[in-house]
Amino acid sequence: MKTLILGGTREARDIAEIASGERGFEIVSSLAGRVREPVLPVGEVRIGGFGGAEGLREWLTDNGIDAVIDATHPFAGGISANAAAAAAQAGLPVLHVRRPGWREQPGDHWIRVPDLTAAAKTVAGLGDRIFLTIGRQGVAAFAESEAWFLVRAIDPPEAALPARHELLLARGPFTVAEEAELLTGRCIDALVTKDSGGALTEAKLTAARALGLPVVMIDRPPLPEGAVVAESVAAAGEWLRSLI
Structure with missing residues (x-):
């Protein structure tokens, strides 16, 4: 076979x-x-x-x-x-x-959106410091935003980046403690991620829940x-x- x-x-x-x-x-x-x-x-x-x-x-x-x-x-x-x-x-x-996919837990504040375009519109009202954990593809959807973005990816994005950003190249998995330290250290107001599911990248959701941060969750195609x-x-x- x-x-x-x-x-x-x-x-x-x-x-x-x-x-x-x-x-x-x-x-x-x-x-x-x-x-x-x-x-x-x-x-x-x-x-x-x-x-x-x-x-x-x-x-x-x-x-x-x-x-x-x-x-x-x-x-x-x-x-x-x-x-x-x-x-x-x-x-x-x-x-x-x-x-x-991931399931919303008590204490979560998720905002589900159908795609990257909707996510970019949604973050406009969630604060000035946004954590993007969507990989390097799709970052261009946020290029016109006025917010500051922490962009985490394995490899550098090749498309346009937001004018105000910090690029963090890192490969998970990450612990809850590491994610919480990152969120608090960068004064993050909201998290944007894709509903990838799985335990390897779930720590960021646990950390966001503990800190009371909103999560923009992009639905799967x-x-x-x-x-x-x-x-x-x-x-x-x-x-x-x-x-x-």
């Missing part, structure tokens, strides 16, 4: 490790190449795009792929759509792995219609085994 894992997430690496250790599976992991020094999974890895849904379909056919697992970031909507379309055209099964979804690595492993 030769399987392409569209990755870049912890779940993708875990699936690759589990499947590579079992007989009957050949795993190829693909990374988009947007992070300069990605954490690589075990096994064969390719880096770079495919050229849209048609390019991916051709690659799947040319490389004898039997199944596709889309374990990309929950906000990689374009890649997920291409994976679904390409797999359908090639007649291959495809699974979308999505960790559950929808998955392709009719998508088969697994919420855990274990469920993805069972799906793969069921194909054999």
Whole structure:
């Protein structure tokens, strides 16, 4: 069973490790190449795009792929759509792995918005010092804002940045204590983040809750219609085994 894992997430690496250790599976992991020094999974890895849904379909056919697992970031909507379309055209099964989103807890003050544009409009009334934890892509949506932004990302953004900002290059996970110290030390008024889910980056939400700070939570893009979804690595492993 030769399987392409569209990755870049912890779940993708875990699936690759589990499947590579079992007989009957050949795993190829693909990374988009947007992070300069990605954490690589075990096994064969390719880096770079495919050229849209048609390019991916051709690659799947040319490389004898039997199944596709889309374990990309929950906000990689374009890649997920291409994976679904390409797999359908090639007649291959495809699974979308999505960790559950975060849930609002007592004491949270979340403002849910549908996209980055809405988030940029929302922060205008939340204070003058905003913490952006949306990665380097999408920062340009806040470029025209008059607020001061603490922008945290793994790699420097390539698009326009807000006129008033501090760029903090760092890779998580971070502890609650570290996040609380950052929020208080920079006198942050509000936090902007994407509903990525998972425990690795949840500490910032716990710290914001303890400090009584509002959180602008950007909703995930929808998955392709009719998508088969697994919420855990274990469920993805069972799906793969069921194909054999």
